[in-house]
Amino acid sequence: MTTEAHRDDAAARLRAAGLKVTAPRIAVLDAVSGHGHLDADAVLSRVAGTLPGTSLQSVYNVLGALTDAGLLRRIEPAESPALYESRTGDNHHHVVCTRCRAVADVDCVVGEPPCLAPSDxxxxxxxxxxxxxxGLCADCQREVAG
Amino acid sequence: MTTEAHRDDAAARLRAAGLKVTAPRIAVLDAVSGHGHLDADAVLSRVAGTLPGTSLQSVYNVLGALTDAGLLRRIEPAESPALYESRTGDNHHHVVCTRCRAVADVDCVVGEPPCLAPSDxxxxxxxxxxxxxxGLCADCQREVAG
DNA sequence: CAGTTGTTTTGAGTGACTCAAAACAACTGG
DNA sequence: CCAGTTGTTTTGAGTCACTCAAAACAACTG
Structure with missing residues (x-):
């Protein structure tokens, strides 16, 4: 089953990172994996589906642990709470919509990381x-124009 | 006198931006001008020298107004409170020290703003x-090495 | 110089966390 | 496979960096 396959995978990844395998960690890792850029509240909402009763504090603990372990990446765009994504290790970048705060990935601008060098x-x-x-995301461009 | 010259200049810049000229605004503009990257508390400390009794709330009000008017620029590096600088209108970038949070300006990486175009x-x-x-600032490199 | 409008102050309130202690669950080794 | 140890999760309080609102006040306008 897809869900169980995911769970096994999550468990394996936690173990590989030297972390204890716990239900909240699996739930959080699954919640973030392949679901774009989520803040702690959004993660809690998703986790509530599979593991009701999980506390927000635990979500913070887990997100911190997984980020430290390199299983998640944290970004902090101005004016937004911290967002977490599962795409790690490739130093890609982000576009943020100035109107609705939507975030999308952008591949590295030039070559490999660090893909830029400051002049001084x-x-x-x-x-x-x-x-x-x-910039403006596609939806917001439409709404502003319309 | 230098201080008065600054003050006149600040008043002129406020007027030019269509803002009412008030003592707190002059004090904040002077405090930020030419003093790197300051957070609201640091601005209050500097302002306290020339205009004691100024409230932190006023500093926030003024920083917001000056930023909206384009007289100041706000940056928000991850893990830092918002910082304000007086160098505006040239879309330059920043280096932040991961150890001590020091910030320095970096001129535009390539050509003019927006000096980068995402691939997708x-x-x-x-x-x-x-x-x-x-990265690590010069001081922190020395301390880490020493 | 009186009026109007926008500022500043005072004080309370909020979002996004962090810190700490106690209850609890995963891995270890016996 | 079961007790111990160690690390996790929960509960609850606390903090930081602000924002919101109302009342007191000061700049520009006529």
Whole structure:
């Protein structure tokens, strides 16, 4: 079954990351995997479907642990709560809609990470370049025009 | 006198932006101008020197008004409160120290704004590209090495 | 210089978390 | 496979960085 396959996969990934396998962790990992960019509340809503009674605090704990373990990635666009996504390890970027806050992935702009080099780094030893594009999503373009 | 010259300049810039000229606005504009990247508390500290008794709420009001008017720019790096800077209108970028949160300006990476074009914009109409570099500032490199 | 309009202050309220202690569940080794 | 240890989850309180609202006040206008 799809759901069980997912669960097994989640368990395996947790184990591989050296984390204890618990129901909330599986539920959160499944909730985020393949569902775009979710904030803690949205994760809780999804988790409530498979594991009712889970506390928001646990969601925060789990999201923190999974992010530290590299199983999830956290992004923090201006004016938004933190969002979590399951696509990790490829340093891709994001477009954020200035009207509805929708987020989409954008592949690395040039070559591989860090895909940009500053002209002058002010003495900093840079290890990451994070790019956030701002614009109007397709839906909002339509609504604004319409 | 330098201070008065600054004050006159600030007043002129406020007027030019169509804003009423008030003591807190002048004080905040002066506090931010040429002093890097300050959060609301840091602005209040600086303002307290020239205009004691100013409330934090006023600082928030003023920072908001000046930002809306284009006299200040707000940046919100992950894990930091909002920071304000006086360099506006040139869409430059920033380097943030992952250890001490120091921020420095970085000139536009390539050409002019928006200096990047995503390979695939997922249907978004993009108007801005915001780049944040993460690394270790010179001081922190020294402390980590030493 | 009186009026109007927009600012600043005071004070309360909110969202998005973090911190801590106690109850509990996963893996370990016996 | 069962007790122990260690790490998790829950419960509940607390914090930070703001935002909202009403009343007191100060800038520009005529």
């Amino acid at each position: 780094a002010a003495g900093f030893a840079i290890h990451t370049a994070e790019v956030t594009f701002w | 914009a997922a249907g978004f109409a993009i108007h801005t590209a915001e780049v944040t570099f993460w």
